[in-house]
Structure formats: structure tokens, C-alpha cells
Amino acid sequence: xxxRPVRLPVLLVLILAVNCACAGTRAPSAEAGRLFETLHxxxxxxxxxxxxxxxxxxxxxxxxxxxxxxxxxxxxxxxLVVDIRDRVERQELDNVTVLLGDDQSLxxxxxxxxxxxxxxVYHHFTDPRAMRDGFRRALQPGxxxxxxxxxxxxxxxxxxxxxxxGGHGIxxxxxxxxxxxxxxxxxxxxxxxxxxxxxxxxxxxPVTEVEPxxxxxx
Ligand SMILES: C[S@@+](CC[C@H](N)C(=O)[O-])C[C@H]1O[C@@H](n2cnc3c(N)ncnc32)[C@H](O)[C@@H]1O
Numbered sequence: 001x002x003x004r005p006v007r008l009p010v011l012l013v014l015i016l017a018v019n020c021a022c023a024g025t026r027a028p029s030a031e032a033g034r035l036f037e038t039l040h041x042x043x044x045x046x047x048x049x050x051x052x053x054x055x056x057x058x059x060x061x062x063x064x065x066x067x068x069x070x071x072x073x074x075x076x077x078x079x080l081v082v083d084i085r086d087r088v089e090r091q092e093l094d095n096v097t098v099l100l101g102d103d104q105s106l107x108x109x110x111x112x113x114x115x116x117x118x119x120x121v122y123h124h125f126t127d128p129r130a131m132r133d134g135f136r137r138a139l140q141p142g143x144x145x146x147x148x149x150x151x152x153x154x155x156x157x158x159x160x161x162x163x164x165x166g167g168h169g170i171x172x173x174x175x176x177x178x179x180x181x182x183x184x185x186x187x188x189x190x191x192x193x194x195x196x197x198x199x200x201x202x203x204x205x206p207v208t209e210v211e212p213x214x215x216x217x218x
Contacts, residue, residue, distance in 0.1 A: 027060035031194040036064055038188065038203060039115045039146055044068040048113045048138060050106060050131075051075065051121030052098075055084035061117070062088075062096050072108055074101040103127050103161075106134035113138050119148040120199075123170040126161035132182040136206050144187060144205045149175055151198040172200050183207045 035057075039047070043066040049058045052073035061071045073096060075081045081100050088096045101107035103126045108116075116135055125131045135145050149170050156168035165174050176186060184204035193199040 027056045028195060032060050034190075034194055035060075035117070035146070035148075038190070038201070039117065039144070041065065041115075045114045046070045046072075046112060046140075048072040048074065048106070048108055048116045050101075050108075050116060050118045051124065052084055053080060053119075055080075055087050055098075057117070057119060058084060058096060058098075059087065059091065059093070062093050065095060067095055069095055070112075071096045072112060073098045074107050075099075076101050076103065104130045106131060106138060108134065108138040110137050111140050114140055114143050116143070116145045117148075118146070120150055122147050122149055122175065123165070123168070124159060124162065128163065128178060129182065132179065132184070135184070136182075139206060141208075142205075144203055145179075145184065146201060146203050147175060147179070148193055148199065148201040150196065151200070153198065169198070172202070175202060179204050 035041070039045075041047070041061070041064045043064075045065045046069060047061055047065060049061055049071060052058045052075050055073060058071055058073040062069075065071060073084050075084065075098075078100060081098055085098045088098060099107040116138060122128065122131075139145070149172070151171055152165065152167040152169040154167060159168055165171070172189075172191070176189075179202070180186070183206055185207050186202055187205050188203040190201040193201045
């Protein structure tokens with residue numbers, strides 16, 4: 001057979017196919033792989049994408065959990081809620097619920113989720129304590145929160161109304177201290193995360209208080 005050089009358009013299609021983990025989303029595959037592995041994502045799971053932005057990760061998660069699962073996408077920006085709903089409708093996805101949250105409330109139903117995922121969102125919270133309360137309420141027993149974050153970025157604009165942590169972003173020790181102070185324990189820590197050398201992630205679960213009865217005290 002003749003040995004032909006690979007043509008540029010063919011090469012571009014191949015690169016796109018490799019880079020795109022899931023149909024209809026631009027979520028990069030290396031990061032999607034890490035995310036799915038960390039959350040033990042499987043068909044039928046129920047997961048929240050808090051601060052979903054343009055919805056890329058919502059769509060990737062929706063494909064992963066399949067028709068028997070559910071993804072709750074939340075946003076505080078109404079235009080983004082409209083855009084995500086539009087994408088979900090165009091792709092005829094029945095397993096996604098898009099919700100408008102606000103600074104005080106995630107807007108998620110109680111006990112809705114096996115896992116909550118936030119990608120570069122936590123440092124945008126103006127009332128992180130209210131959000132942490134929301135995580136606890138939205139998780140089913142055994143549920144986890146995966147916070148993907150970025151270290152403080154010199155030169156990035158300050159965010160209005162957020163706690164002062166020395167700039168745009170959050171250092172890992174500050175995230176750990178804030179989550180721990182509200183009763184979340186660290187399950188796994190990733191000092192690097194695909195896509196940006198300043199990105200990291202932490203997986204938490206809520207500490208469940210042991211009832212005095214269970215210890216034999218009355
Ligand atoms: C840097 S973007 C990240 C978007 C998306 N997670 C991603 O990785 O592409 C941060 C997003 O968090 C949203 N956000 C900020 N505070 C929020 C809150 N309290 N609840 C839900 N979303 C929030 C913003 O509107 C913004 O779209």
C-alpha cells in the first residue's frame with residue numbers, strides 16, 4: 001500500500017477526538033479522567049456541578065452518569081443558567097437539572113447528591129460558610145465534596161466581596177483550614193491537577209457526629 005503523509009485536516013480531527021472526553025463538551029480528557037477517577041464516577045450517580053460556568057463539566061458529567069443518573073448544575077449568573085439550559089435542551093439530555101443559586105444558597109435539594117464538584121469556584125464565594133452548610137445539606141450519607149482550586153494568582157483582579165485571602169485564588173492551607181473548621185475532613189489531597197501548574201484539588205467528606213447513645217452514654 002502507498003505510504004501517504006497524514007493530511008492536516010485528518011490530524012486536526014484526530015487531535016480533537018483525543019482531546020474531547022465526551023460528546024458535546026469541551027472538557028479536556030486528561031482532567032475529565034482524573035475527575036471521574038477521583039469521584040469514582042459511575043452510571044447512576046447523582047452529582048452537583050456547583051458554579052458550572054459555561055456547562056462544559058455539566059455535560060461531561062451527564063454523559064458519565066448516564067440516563068439513570070443526575071447532574072445538578074448551579075450558577076449565580078442568570079445568563080449562564082440560560083446558556084446551560086440551552087445546551088442541555090439542544091443535546092436532549094433528560095438527566096440534568098440546572099438551578100439558579102445565590103450568594104447564600106447553593107439552591108440544591110436536600111440529600112440530592114453522592115458527590116459535589118466545584119472547579120475554581122470556592123474562591124468566588126462571598127459567603128463560604130453558607131456554601132459549606134449547603135454542601136452538608138445536599139450530600140447523601142457517604143457523599144463527598146471535590147474542590148478543585150487555584151493558588152493565589154498575582155496580577156489577577158481582586159474579587160469583590162470575597163474574604164481577604166491575599167489575592168485572587170486560595171492557597172491549599174487556607175482551603176483546608178476553612179473546610180476543616182466546618183466539620184469536613186480531608187479524604188485525598190492532590191497537590192497538582194491537570195491543566196494548570198497552580199491548580200490543586202482536595203476531596204472532603206463531612207464528619208458525622210457520633211450520637212452519645214451509640215457510645216453507650218445516656
Ligand atoms: C472561574 S468560574 C468556573 C466555572 C466552571 N466551574 C469551570 O471550571 O469552567 C467561577 C464560576 O462560579 C460561579 N459562582 C460564583 N459564586 C457562586 C455561588 N455562590 N454559587 C454558584 N456559582 C457561583 C460564577 O458565576 C462563575 O461562573
